[in-house]
Amino acid sequence: MKKLLAISAVSASMIITGCATTGTGTTLGNASATTKAGLGALAGAALGAGISKATGGEKTGRDAAIGAALGAGIGAYMSRQEAQLKQQTAGTGIEVTRDPVTNNINLAIPEAITFNVGRYDIKPASYNALNQVANTLNQYNQTSVVVNGYASIEGNANANQILSQNRAVAVANYLTNQGVNPSRISAYGRGATTQFGNTYEPNRRVELTILAPQNVN
Template structure:
């Protein structure tokens, strides 16, 4: 009972500390660092309980500290990427698990039916690579996508080769190849209507997911 009360108090304190007010809407929200701390607290408590530990409250506090450190690590990385990608048409956002997603439209990354990266996009990828080298605790997934024009098998192969091209370039700029996985999804995961040119342009894209690490120690 004492441990449960300690965990509840810890979670409540973290939630209150992490609340911020959106200046545009006036609504309160919990920042990503606080979310990481809450997840860490829950994980630490669960592991302690599952293994028969007698220090569930202590382990929850340790988990909260580790989770908060990961959240802060990702917050700083997201802020840096948003600054670097400003004006490039690359979208930077966080998912519900605290990972960072970058969406790169095909019109700025590759020419039609080509796996050669547009030279005008090198500078953007250089900045991304520098951040990935600085924040080296993350694993990264590079994903290629196409519209539905042409043969589905060809589109699948094209999307995979484009993902591999982006990986190769990042590795050439100093990113450890073991951190990067690549996947091609072809035309199977559209984010817009393929019946319009504007929609097809959105579907021709590369996405990069920067995964939150378990720990930053």
């Protein structure tokens, strides 16, 4: 039974991955909000139908319809949030992207506006952008947030690990001070992992992943 459920879930993921590019070669990142919401509905329908069959359900069509409604609702919810974040952080250097399969939104905050060498106190240049992010998170309060802190490859690895954790916590605390419920936020130090391009480039940045909810009210 568990194996059947796993297969159904993977099948739904494969359907969405296959639709990530339109017939004209336009990637999903450039697609319209309507297209993304439609893909969310497709994922929900496929998963709902797959689970119904795997569990011996007799109302596969009903379950697929329910899954489609949930998927479309979540996709639309995250699409609106993505659009608002892009508008509010325009010109700051923050990159906002959304995963077409999970609907999670990723924000990459570059080192230039985040931290100085060996420090984890947030630069004032980041305040306005983080205020806007917090404002959006407060409006879309059904999501949770993972804050990943990073450090440079230079210096002691253990010290950099601690530094990256402190950077993640600093951003998490800043968002909390702006009214974001701390129960929604997790903070992790990633050390010098996942470097930008050349591994010798500085890596003093923070990345936020806004996790899509299971359903929206």
